[in-house]
Amino acid sequence: MxxxxxxxxxxxxxxxxxxxxxxxxxxxxxxxxxxxxxxxxxxxxxPRRMVTSLIPIPGHRRPLSVKTAEAIPKGSIASCLDAIHNARVQLPVRIGDVVLSNVAGTGIDVVATADYLQ
Ligand code: SF4
Incomplete structure (x- = not known):
């Protein structure tokens, strides 16, 4: 084939x-x-892809930018985005901090891509 x-x-x-x-x-x-x-x-x-997204921070105009630490299976992207969109984040967050562990059962974490201190 x-x-x-x-x-x-x-x-x-x-x-x-x-x-x-x-x-x-x-x-x-x-x-x-x-x-x-x-x-x-x-x-x-x-097939795998990196996932990047934004998490709204209640009371703040700017969302937190995040990404998967590694590429995840394409079939898990929708579940990953659901988990990201339902995530609640406690500030402060530093670049590289794990925001979600083992997202969608992939064994891969979602991490912050920037500092968000307050
Ligand atoms: S990395 Fe660039 S040059 Fe290499 S195979 Fe892929 S597209 Fe082609």
């Missing part, structure tokens, strides 16, 4: 073709560098 995909590793956006046999990537073509091969192998068997 052939799988066409576009690498998101850099602005070049190489169009690649991965060949799968029984769910195993057997070859990748079209990549401009080795990162494309790594991306294609991951994308074909366990």
């Amino acid at each position: 052939k799988h066409e995909l576009t690498c998101i590793g850099c602005p070049k956006g190489c169009r690649m073709t991965a060949t799968l046999d029984d769910g195993v990537v057997t070859s990748v073509n079209g990549q401009g560098c080795a990162r494309g091969v790594t991306y294609a192998r991951q994308e074909c068997v366990d």
Whole structure:
């Protein structure tokens, strides 16, 4: 089975073709560098994305910006966003602080991307 995909590793956006046999990537073509091969192998068997979002802080105009500490499975993105939007945060928060642990059962935390002291 052939799988066409576009690498998101850099602005070049190489169009690649991965060949799968029984769910195993057997070859990748079209990549401009080795990162494309790594991306294609991951994308074909366990696609993941970083999630960034904002958490409103009651009584404050500016929301807290957050992101997942690592890319999470694409199938968990909606649950992750639900958890983020339902999160209640105690100030102060420092950049890198864990805002949600093990978000959506992924084993990955959501962390603050900026200080929010008051
Ligand atoms: S394969 Fe390499 S050169 Fe091509 S888009 Fe991905 S990172 Fe960029």
